Structures are given as C-alpha cells and as structure tokens.
Amino acid sequence: MSTVEPIVWHLDHLRLLDQRVLPHQTGYLTCRSAADVAEAIHAMAVRGAPAIGIAAAYGLVLAARAGLDGFEAAVAVLAASRPTAVNLRWALERMQRARASGADATALEAEAIAIHQEDLAQNLRMGELGAALLPKGARVLTHCNTGALATGGHGTALGVIRSAHAQGKIAQVYNTETRPWLQGARLTAWELQQEGIPARLIADGAAAHLMHVEKIDWVIVGADRIAANGDTANKIGTYQLAVAARYHGCKFMVVAPSGTFDLACDSGAQIPIEERTATELTEFRGQAIAPTGFDAFNPVFDVTPATLIDAIVCERGVIEQPNTAQVRALLGGH
Incomplete structure (x- = not known):
C-alpha cells in the first residue's frame, strides 16, 4: 500500500x-x-x-x-x-x-x-481482483492519475498495477502525460517512481503507435462515472485509447468502486461532461502557447462505450464484457 x-x-x-x-x-x-x-x-x-x-x-x-x-x-x-x-x-x-x-x-x-x-x-480489494486478470510479465498502459493521490489510498487502476507489481507480474508500465493538466507526467510518474515500478512516460498521441510497435496486454484506467449499461466517463483521451486498444488486440480494463456506478444513467449519453476554460489549453503556467484570442474546445472527460471494455473491476467483483444485465446482476439496487 x-x-x-x-x-x-x-x-x-x-x-x-x-x-x-x-x-x-x-x-x-x-x-x-x-x-x-x-x-x-x-x-x-x-x-x-x-x-x-x-x-x-x-x-x-x-x-x-x-x-x-x-x-x-x-x-x-x-x-x-x-x-x-x-x-x-x-x-x-x-x-x-x-x-x-x-x-x-x-x-x-x-x-x-x-x-x-x-x-x-x-481499493485494496480491487487491486487484488484486477491483478488476477493480468498475465505474468504484463505490459500495461494507464491514463491520467488513479493512484493514492486520486483516492483514499492505494488507488483504482494504479492500485491494480501496484498490486500486480507486488506479485511480480509487471514487466513494464507506460503512462500517458495527460494533457492539459499533465496528471500522468506529474502525478502518476511520481507515484510509479516512488515505488520503483518499471515505467516509461509517453505523449498522449503516442499510444496507438506504442500498441502498434510493442505488445500491450492491458490498458487500465479509472472512471468518474459508470452508467447502468457499463458506458464509462473518464479523463479525456480514454475513449481514443479504447478504440486503439480494440484495433490492436489489447484488452481494456476499467477500475472503480461501486460508488462510481450511476444506475440512474441508462447510458453514457446521459452523463454530463465538464468543459473548462479555453486558457487551460491555450496557456501553460500563465504563458500563452496559442495566438492571443484563439478559442479552444476543452472537455475534460469523454465516454467510452461498454462495447469497448473487456472488464470493469469494482470491490464487489469483475464484470466481463459489461452490459446492463451484468451491471445490475452485480450491483443489484446499488
């Protein structure tokens, strides 16, 4: 831990x-x-x-x-x-x-x-359940920060990686930089380094190329909201990782506690997506990086369809190939 x-x-x-x-x-x-x-x-x-x-x-x-x-x-x-x-x-x-x-x-x-x-x-229970899905010598990719910094301790997606590393299963972790707040470069890299987990940082745009040139066993991410059918809202960029993973034959895992499920949302189409100020993209630490007055589209989450998710791990168990019936079977009335 x-x-x-x-x-x-x-x-x-x-x-x-x-x-x-x-x-x-x-x-x-x-x-x-x-x-x-x-x-x-x-x-x-x-x-x-x-x-x-x-x-x-x-x-x-x-x-x-x-x-x-x-x-x-x-x-x-x-x-x-x-x-x-x-x-x-x-x-x-x-x-x-x-x-x-x-x-x-x-x-x-x-x-x-x-x-x-x-x-x-x-988190400790999810770490155990998620690690059980990984092969020995796993090469995994994670996005944003889902470790102790993002939770009450240990982590969700990064908690799975942490638990798998403790079991000697992790050969290599790749973590995205996660623009525009750089949570991956600043926070996930820091947590991985603190614990001596073998890891390399990649640019957000390098993920598909990485999957093309190197075997990645699992993409492992967290979630900010999961709809009743398994559609999952997470940090912007997650959806494109899921699309690339499916094309390249990489499995895709979402790790989140049962409190992240919103059974009142039938699908991801009902999940509100936060948009933040354009300056988060057009400036970096107060320094302009785009032309003055240039506008930006800055959603900070996207929705990954359940059809692109191989497993959702929560503390109550693992939902493989998630759909509405499986979500409700595990969570009941939540």
Missing part, C-alpha cells in the same frame, strides 16, 4: 496535498470551511473521483461544525464544484442521509471517516 496521504483530517480542518505543484514541490492546503474544500476541488488541488468524494464529505463536517443551519447550503456549494464525477454526489447524498437521520457534527465526522476508510479497503 502507498504511503502517500493526499487527504488528512485534523478534527478542526482538512489538510490537502496540493496536487497542482507536484512533483517539484510538496505543498498543502488547509481547508477550514466547506467553501474552502469546494474551491480546492474546483481548482483541482484535489482530484480523482474517489478523493473528491472523500474531501467533500469532510467539507460537510466542517459545515456542520460551523452550524447545522448552513448544512444544505454547503451541500449545494460542494455539488457545484465538479459535475462529472458521481462519487462527489454519492458522498454528499450519504452525508445528507446521515444528517436526515439526526446525525450531529460528531456523528457526521464518523461518517466521513468511514467513507475514507471504506475507500481504502475497496
């Missing part, structure tokens, strides 16, 4: 590892209100669907300690911080149910801690 702790609860404040400045700096944010947490989520100081949900739960504890009259207002502020990741909504709804059952600030704190601890346990 990773020693990285991106989210630390300190009773009267939440301490977040600022992922915007890694790997060259290690900085932390201190959040003392739900608004502080919402801003950290929106600004991507904390990111990764499970981590967002955990942080939001602690944000509601801070709101409750400031006075329960402002609890629902805090829910609204946090819900608006990132629209695509269903874990955020799931965590907020769980905290709301606890509040509706009469939970005070102390009980809400216990609920948030439980959400955090459960995520770590789920």
